[in-house]
Amino acid sequence: MASVEESTKAPEAGESGHRGGPVRWLPLIAIGLVSSLLGIALGVLIDWFPVQASAQADDIDTLWDVLVVASVPMFVLVQTVVLYSVYKWRMRPGEEGLDGPPIHGNTRLEIIWTALPAILLVSLVSYAYVVLTDIEEAQAGSMKVRVVGEQFLWTYYYPSPEGGGKEVAADQLYLPVGKQVEFEIQSKDVIHDFWVPAFRMKVDAVRGITTRYRADPDRVGDYPVVCAELCGLGHATMRSTVHVMDPAEFDRWFATQVQEAKESQ
Numbered sequence: 726m727a728s729v730e731e732s733t734k735a736p737e738a739g740e741s742g743h744r745g746g747p748v749r750w751l752p753l754i755a756i757g758l759v760s761s762l763l764g765i766a767l768g769v770l771i772d773w774f775p776v777q778a779s780a781q782a783d784d785i786d787t788l789w790d791v792l793v794v795a796s797v798p799m800f801v802l803v804q805t806v807v808l809y810s811v812y813k814w815r816m817r818p819g820e821e822g823l824d825g826p827p828i829h830g831n832t833r834l835e836i837i838w839t840a841l842p843a844i845l846l847v848s849l850v851s852y853a854y855v856v857l858t859d860i861e862e863a864q865a866g867s868m869k870v871r872v873v874g875e876q877f878l879w880t881y882y883y884p885s886p887e888g889g890g891k892e893v894a895a896d897q898l899y900l901p902v903g904k905q906v907e908f909e910i911q912s913k914d915v916i917h918d919f920w921v922p923a924f925r926m927k928v929d930a931v932r933g934i935t936t937r938y939r940a941d942p943d944r945v946g947d948y949p950v951v952c953a954e955l956c957g958l959g960h961a962t963m964r965s966t967v968h969v970m971d972p973a974e975f976d977r978w979f980a981t982q983v984q985e986a987k988e989s990q
Contacts, residue, residue, distance in 0.1 A: 768793035778923035780941035781860040785925035867905040874917035877959035898967040901975035918954035
């Protein structure tokens with residue numbers, strides 16, 4: 726039977742402190758490079774999003790691709806180091822009561838792995854800020870639509886041609902193609918989130934606050950409107966449709982809504 730002294734003595738060099746010899750960098754680099762390239766290819770080639778239906782969508786999709794290209798190699802780097810460390814320096818039977826060898830660390834390495842991710846993060850955040858600011862630049866003559874969310878439906882209010890603060894309400898969203906729309910989003914009760922996936926734009930609807938964003942519909946068609954914030958038991962049913970149509974067709978629809986609103990008064 727091994728004595729207590731034998732069972733607790735420090736392992737010899739080559740057993741745990743340098744188990745398996747020096748780190749083999751070339752295979753690690755090769756594995757990381759191949760994994761990164763495959764991950765980037767999959768991330769860029771997979772069709773993550775629905776059809777683009779606004780002028781903003783292409784810039785948002787490009788931003789997504791840039792984030793994938795930057796994120797995948799970092800993920801692969803961390804996972805490669807972690808898995809290799811677990812394999813090479815894992816605890817072996819009989820070493821349960823042993824402590825690892827005391828080390829001071831590597832100050833230069835710690836500075837590098839702190840500075841590089843910080844630089845990458847600041848660069849990506851700056852790029853995202855520029856993109857998200859540029860795509861919502863206001864245009865002259867933009868159309869305003871007030872969007873009101875409540876459990877569990879959306880209502881859309883258009884300024885009445887009569888003026889005086891009057892509005893025309895609709896339970897479906899109708900927009901003319903090729904014209905910028907400024908959405909004013911509000912909530913009657915809990916927090917909702919107004920999201921048109923085909924536009925790639927979304928923002929919270931908060932009671933007592935009016936949030937805004939702009940979109941430029943550039944593709945005729947019908948696209949889903951989704952609440953992207955868990956707002957209660959009926960959250961999954963809080964769906965609507967945005968109908969993007971030719972300007973002349975939109976004008977006819979809007980004229981009909983105005984006439985019906987007058988008749989109902």
